[in-house]
Amino acid sequence: MTAKVDHEERRRQIAEALLRIADTEGLQAASMRAVATEAGVSLRLVQYYFTTKEGLLLDALARLGAQLQARMERWIGEERAPREVVTAILSCILPTDAESRRITRTYAAYYALVLNDPAVLEKQAAQPPVVLEGFLAKQLRTAQGAGRIDARRDVGAAAAGLLAMVNGLGSSVLGGQRSGEEALAILTYHLDELFRVS
Amino acid sequence: MTAKVDHEERRRQIAEALLRIADTEGLQAASMRAVATEAGVSLRLVQYYFTTKEGLLLDALARLGAQLQARMERWIGEERAPREVVTAILSCILPTDAESRRITRTYAAYYALVLNDPAVLEKQAAQPPVVLEGFLAKQLRTAQGAGRIDARRDVGAAAAGLLAMVNGLGSSVLGGQRSGEEALAILTYHLDELFRVS
């Protein structure tokens, strides 16, 4: 083994520089040179570890996904009751603190990029949203079985709707239309409605 | 007056070329030269009518907003019942046909741009979302007064939630996670839930 330097550590350092720029100045400002400067390395090094820019973008996106997942697991913590799990997952996505604001902003930056790339990015990074939606639906179904949700509710539609709503609420917060707390209040209201047995 | 050519018509022609590119290839592909080619005019002309690129971007955004508003008014049509009005407004935003897909995609392209511009774009174009949300809330309140919505509901939160949900659903459709029809079905389900008196 060579191990002159920690390869993975370097890659992480560079990819996170990219994410930092994407968060603060947008993805279009994340040029190879800017990333190199931000990471405190030479342009050549960025090229060395990620041959092409697309490679760097994809790697950074994967790391961003991992960060979000880690955050969700942290927020779920030791919660067991379905309602608490659902609440944790949904509210941890809302841009209410610095970390989630960063993650949300960066995801939004990638979103526009993905829209106009013919699925080049899709094969990698997979779809967190769809698996997440399935997980949410499962939690809701459990709650429904326990009588905490009206039996006539369509939990699949409810899960999809809630996830989309959180997504949209996040956009409005990022757009400055409302605060994170207000968004959270709206989400809470809808969760209360869902978990109401008449 | 000179009136050698129709000024406004030229501006419209160029701005719509910009919107067309933003829809099909993304905003980052909408360079001055590309817009000129797409509009079938010279680069100089684009510069002449919109001195700066920012000016062009803003003008095109304003036109996009007008297009969306025109579409909404068309969809509302002669509907009078609050529920029908609300349904029309929300569902006409979903990317279910070519026009709404175009508008939604283009708005998404602008969204990333607005996120990293220090409110330069905000003063212009105003906030359609906030006024729209207020309008929705008013409609819901009317329906509530007529007994079509449970009196205990918070119509303000419901309006905000629905709008955010439609926004999020649109993103998922654009992202290819689900079809426009599926999104519409989810929206319809939630509207049914809202307009249920127990």
Place this chain on the structure above:
DNA sequence: ACAGGCATGATACGGGTGTATCAGGAAATG
């Protein structure tokens, strides 16, 4: 100790960007 390969620095290339400049033609006004 020495060869080999991994790691990195300096620099260049072709192309695309937004914007500016200069010149000329056509139409309307005096």
Place this chain on the structure above:
DNA sequence: CATTTCCTGATACACCCGTATCATGCCTGT
């Protein structure tokens, strides 16, 4: 008819982009 104003074409500038090339250092295994 002359002249001023509006409109348009050609071209240039300075800059930034992603990528490639060449050269060289330094570590490591033998």
